[in-house]
Every structure is written in structure tokens, then in C-alpha cells.
Amino acid sequence: MAKVPLDEKAKGKGKRKCRVCGTAKALIRKYKLNICRRCFREVGESVGFRKY
Numbered sequence: 001m002a003k004v005p006l007d008e009k010a011k012g013k014g015k016r017k018c019r020v021c022g023t024a025k026a027l028i029r030k031y032k033l034n035i036c037r038r039c040f041r042e043v044g045e046s047v048g049f050r051k052y
Helices: 037-047
Strands: none
Touching: none
16 A cells, blocks of 8 residues: 555645735635635735626
8 A cells, every 4th residue: 555645644734825925814715716814805805706
């Protein structure tokens, strides 16, 4: 059996990180965004979301 690197074996919330800043807290995963809510406020409009 081949050795699997430790980072590929990890599961759960710690595995997922924000694309922009790298934090694992307050992550928006809907629509496969994978951006934390703080970064989403900055880049949301450029991604295609509108503020109502």
C-alpha cells in the first residue's frame, strides 16, 4: 500500500481554506466559492454577486 501524504489524508473543516487569505474560519462553500465571509465582502461584486 502506498503512503498517502498527511495533508491528503486530513478530513473535515481544517482541510478547507479560503482561496484569498487562507483561513479556515467562516468559509462560504456554496457554489464552490471557498471564500471566507470577510474576503467575500471585498471580492463579491467582482465575482458576480450584487448587493441589494
